[in-house]
Amino acid sequence: MTTPRVAYALALGDDALVLAQRLGEWVARAPELEEDVALANIALDLLGQARTLLRYAGDLEGAGRDEDALAYWRDDRDFRNALLVELPNGDFAVTMARQLVFAAYQYELYDRLRASSDDTLAAVAGKAVKEVHYHRDHATQWVLRLGDGTDESRRRMVAGLATVWPYADELFQPDDATAALVADGVAVDPPTLREPWTSYVEGVLAEAGLELPEAAAPRSGGRRGLHTEHLGFLLAEMQHLHRSHPGATW
C-alpha cells in the first residue's frame, strides 16, 4: 500500500531516475570528451540512488514490486518526480542551469536526510551527499565558465537559467506525503531547504556576474503526478523494450 514513506522514497527515486535518463542522452553528444565522461558519471550516480530508493519503496509497499517493476511498469501519472528533471536537455547551458538548481537542492536535502530516523534513508543520504557534492561543483564550474566566458556563452547561460527557473520552486513546496513524515524525523521538510539553496545559487550567479532570473509563475505538479508533456515520451522510450517482453529476465 502507498504509505507516505513509500511515496517519499518514490519521489526521491523518481527525481534521480528521470534526471539520469536525461543526462544519459548527452553521452556521445557532449561538447568535449571529458564531459562525456562527467555526464555519464553523474547519470550513473543518480541511477544508483534511484535503484536503491525504488527498491526500498517496493520493499515498504510489500506488493512484490522490485526496482524494475516500479521503473518500467508505472505510467507517467504515477511518477512523482519534480517537473524540473523531466525537461528536455536543451543546449549545454540549459543542462548546466538545471544541474546547478537540482544538485544544489539535492545537496542540502541529502545533507539533512543523513539524520533521518529512517535508517535506510539515512544510509542512502550518507552515500549520495558525497556524490552530489561533486555534481554541484561540476555545475558550479560550468555556470562560472559560461557566465563569464564569451558573449555567446553568457547569452545562452542567461537563457538557460530563465528556462529552468520557474521549475525550481516545486523542489521547496511541502507535499502531503512529506508533511506526514517530517514530524517523525523521517523526511526533510522541503521549505527548510530554500534558504540555504538560495544562498548557494545566488553566490554562484554573483561570482559569474549573472543576474538572478526574473521571477516567473512557478510550475509544479510532478509530486502529484501532473507532469509536462515531455515525461510521456521519456518513459515511452525508457519502458518500451521491457514492456514488450512481459515477465522476461534481462
Place this chain on the structure above:
Amino acid sequence: MPEAYRKTLIRQIAQHAHSEIIGMQPEGNWISRAPSLRRKAILLAKVQDEAGHGLYLYAAAETLGVSRDQLLEQLHTRKQKYSSIFNYPTLTWADVGAIGWLVDGAAITNQVPLTRCSYGPYARAMVRICKEESFHQRQGFEALLTLTRGTPAQKAMAQDALDRWWYPSLAMFGPPDTGEQVSGGHTEQSMRWGIKRFSNDELRQRFVDMTVPQSEVLGLTIPDPDLRWNAERGHYDFTPPDYDELFRVIKGDGPCNAQRLAHRVAAHTDGAWVREAAAAYAAKRRAETEAA
C-alpha cells in the same frame, strides 16, 4: 625517433582513439532503452569507459607531438579512420551483448599483444584498456547468456545478433596475410618495428579458437556451415569474412559511416561555443593572476 616510426604510431594510436569514441555511438544508442536498471547502469559505465579510453589514447598520441584537436580534425575530415565494425547498426538489445562478447573479444585479441609493443606510452595505456575491455567482454557474454536462457523471443534475438556480427567481427583483424589484398598494408614494417607482434591471420585464428567454445556454452550457432575443428592443425577451420565488403566499409560505404561521422561532427560543432567559453574564462583567470 625515426620520423616514419613516429608517423606510423600516430596513425595507429589515433585510429584506435577514434574507434573508441565512434564506438560510443552504437552502444550509446541503447542507454535510454536498456531493459533493466541494472543493464542501464552497466551500459552507462561501459560507454563511459570507452570515452576514458579515447582520452588515454589521445594523451598517448600527444607524447608524439600531435594534439587532440589536430587528430579530431583528421577524423572529422575523413583523413584518419576508425574501426570499420562501428559502421554496422545496433538494431536490438542483443546487439549490445554481441558487441561486448565479439567486438570487445576481437579487440582484446588485437590489443593484448600491444601491451608489450615497442612504444612505452602506448603499451602502458593498453594495459589499463585491456583490463577494462576484458571486463566488458565478460559482461557482453553474460548479457547474451541471460538472453539464451530466457524466452524464445530473447533467444532468437541473441542468435540474430550473432548472425549479423560474426563476419564483421572476423573482419576486424584486417585483410588476410597473403594474396593480392596484402599489398600496401602496414603489417610487415610494423612487425619489424615491434608495434605489431602477430599477423592478422594469426590473431583472427586465435579469436575463432577462443570464441567457438564460448558460443557452445551460449547454445548459439555460428553462421558458418564450414566451421569445424581441424585436429591436424589444432585449430578451427572457418570461412573468412568478405574482404571486399571490409574494403567497401573502410572506404566509407558501410551502413552507418555517414551517420556516425555526421553525429560526431555535429556534437563537436554544437559544442564549439562551450569550448570557446571555457578557453575565454581560463584566459581571463590567467590575466587576473598575472596582474595580481
